[in-house]
Amino acid sequence: MSSPAGYSFFESVERSFDKAAVFTDWDPGILEQIKQCNSVYQMRFPIKRENGDIVTIEAYRVQHSHHKTPCKGGIRFSLAVNQDEVMALAALMTYKCAIVNVPFGGAKGGIKINPRGYTPYELEKITRRYTAELIKKNFIGPGTDVPAPDYGTGEREMAWILDTYVAMHPGEIDAAGCVTGKPVTQGGVRGRKEATGLGVFYGLSEVCNMPSVMAKLDLPIGVKGKRVCVQGLGNVGYHTALFFQQAGAIIVGLAEYEGSIWNNDGLDVNKVLTHRTKTGSILDFPGSQNFTKNTEALEMECDILIPAALENVINGENAARIKAKIIGEAANGPLTPEADEILNLKGILVVPDMYLNAGGVTVSYFEWLKNLSHVRYGRLEKRFTENMNHHILGQLEELTGKTVTSLERDFIMHGADEIDLVRSGLEETMITATREIVDIWQKTPAIPDMRTAAYVCAINKVATSYAELGIFP
Template structure:
């Protein structure tokens, strides 16, 4: 991919920032500080690959130190370069601010195609990268906490943790140096589905707001709404799954090699099993294959969820998009031109920097778990169950009536870790959505949620810098 495309990505973030900054009270100097990347670390290190030595290019960018630690994923991709990592780090700052997660933004990347390396070679690269971060204090539970991103997962986070702990022996909070770990290595239950579930919680709350639904001419609630999801990866699959379970009709699922349609709705679990068995979602029983996978983006529906690639909706196909609500589950699925076209059409675009923040929210919960050294729910679960049973028994004795075994089990249940993670994620997405809407309501000149989200983020980061007293 040409260099200028990456640079324009960073510029598009700055353009959105500048557009929103006009609606804030901060002077130019503070705004420039908020925009600037505080620290950029470019690394080149040698790793033996087979019989030769290969020089690996890598980055870690800390965009903002208004709150510590910094937080952001590490991606393995041949497209990684400094401009891209800087743009993604800045978006992490704004994303964390919007959902009230007390981190500064960061991002990392290693310029490799992971498919070209064996697991042993990937481990060597990951461990050496971690060691380089440790040297310059670019990783640690109180300074900078990486997480998975494109091309990485639990396995790579385990390697990072082990390398860090070997170089920082005895550090009591060391497990908080990275998130997205396996549960057995200090990870948190609910992390895998967090981003897709957060997308569902955010859009469900929007659909429950009568004022917004009236503007679109739609009834409130999720049930019966037609949903199109692009991408059957981790995020897209879980978003589709939760919408289906809530009574929505997932009428179309789109993948890189095709798209399937059924006006009566598709079961994402069945489609996933078909994909595993055949290698493709195409030819799913009871569904119609679309001529082009991009045709699915233009279907008549209430909710469209792009959950895969950047720039899938641009100035060419945006006029043909019929969805009334677009939920950006992927990073940057709409170009700036498409954004303007859809806003003029009255489409509600729920921006990525808010809607896909479920991952970093649950990463925050994992970090807190690592610092507290106790599993969520361990101290209170049994007490809550005993108290709930006592209350239920008292009510039954007073009324002379008995509840069913199913109801008894539900009422008696004490919150376990995954229950608390889901609850915290739901509260986070609901609160953030209403904060962004309040910005729009209080300023009639703001007509889109993306600008409102940036205003919300800029105000929080600006207030943090002001309170730090670094602007005399």
């Protein structure tokens, strides 16, 4: 995929890398090694469709970095898939994992199809054959390369991948760790579906709670009352909008491929989704203003703009018209380098994708650990915690002569379930990463923006791993 300026997505990632590398002290040879993709697997295989036609499928798997293993990255089904895009997304995965301290190298996969154009049976054949091709070249395994869902894929496809891998590796005790994003019944973890959107919310919330950052933007501290516009109502965009709405933000704009809607008094995300299910479109939602061009809502006045769809939606052509004060990149690569420069000059804070949408890989890491440990989170301590809390509460009530309300009693006595622990771990991860990046940014005034600071953070961590391995004495 090329940007409006004529260079590829991977070249855009390299440009951002080079921009940040000058703020590090690493040897140019190490920096060059970090930039390059370690392994690129391009494949073609035939499948027979239900109508008898035989079609050739184009697919990819890229392992960007082996500084940590296994490699980690999603598999997308899209007609836009090409080698350059998969390479770029694999590189971003390396940097993303480094920033949020998830011990994986970056990888990515893609199959060049429109999943809506195939039956479930055909999609299963494609997925299983793709998995078999990965197995042939040792491009999948719990200690080698662990795929996950991405654009156009979900739990169903991950279950097919797992079943194919298990069938070809009988007796491998850790086989469930060969893929993440699985159904809970197949070794998945609770909280994975909403993880990316929740991570976006946690990351932006932490930014909004930083007095120094909010003062520069002339915004009050906190999420409550912030005016938010979200582009894309897929899994990531929907959950991001929902968590902001639940935290007291006002969702003033929503955009999808059929158009966009706006309401200064706020939109109820679930009601908009219900309206879309009934009518096939978000347009004409009661009380809202329609924009027939789906990018028009991006140019309206708001506090936080969250592109959660595809790449390059904000570019050199429309960046000057953006009026938001904060842009949170929930999608991969929604801004071009030209847009970055324009927005930086306008004083707009861009919170970069390379860590902001790391919620998915963070919770995938938790799922992988669960698969390797063979025990559900919370199983060992939930009842112990509840019994201990019950005892402590009983002692306090006896000593004080007072009784707490039933609502408070339930809250105090609650032992953590799997989803509680997963969300707690995700919140800690996103808050820590945000603080690390902002700290680097503030300590080096020459660093122009938060994206460059995030790359500096990633480069330092990856390069340190290489150095500690003794590869570069």
